Amino acid sequence: MKWYRFRQNNSEGRHKEPAHDVFIEAPNDCYANAIAIYYELYFDGCHNGIDCKCCGDRWFKASPRDAYDWEVIKNHIAWNRPNLKDDNNLPLVAFAALGKELVFSVQDVEKNAQS
Numbered sequence: 001m002k003w004y005r006f007r008q009n010n011s012e013g014r015h016k017e018p019a020h021d022v023f024i025e026a027p028n029d030c031y032a033n034a035i036a037i038y039y040e041l042y043f044d045g046c047h048n049g050i051d052c053k054c055c056g057d058r059w060f061k062a063s064p065r066d067a068y069d070w071e072v073i074k075n076h077i078a079w080n081r082p083n084l085k086d087d088n089n090l091p092l093v094a095f096a097a098l099g100k101e102l103v104f105s106v107q108d109v110e111k112n113a114q115s
């Protein structure tokens, strides 16, 4: 199982929930994109009149190149940002493990994996 990274573009100069970067565990990118909808991510925001056309879409669908092993996320991408929030109190990272609640730190993902 891989983790798919969704990086948020701050359309209109601001980020939105659930976090700047959202990581979703899934068997492939198609599943990850479907699961993302449950966590308030959306795609084609400009086309649908939700996002600013000059800033571009807020979220983009994941592709196979957005797939990471958990160890890489834990040790290289998110390790230095546990539980951190931006100036507007918005989490920098969020994680959706398969069948689990959304959590906001590497430690919580690993805690959930044991339960």
Ligand SMILES: [Zn+2]
Pocket (backbone or CB within 6 Å): 011, 012, 052, 053, 054, 055, 056
């Ligand atoms: Zn704009």
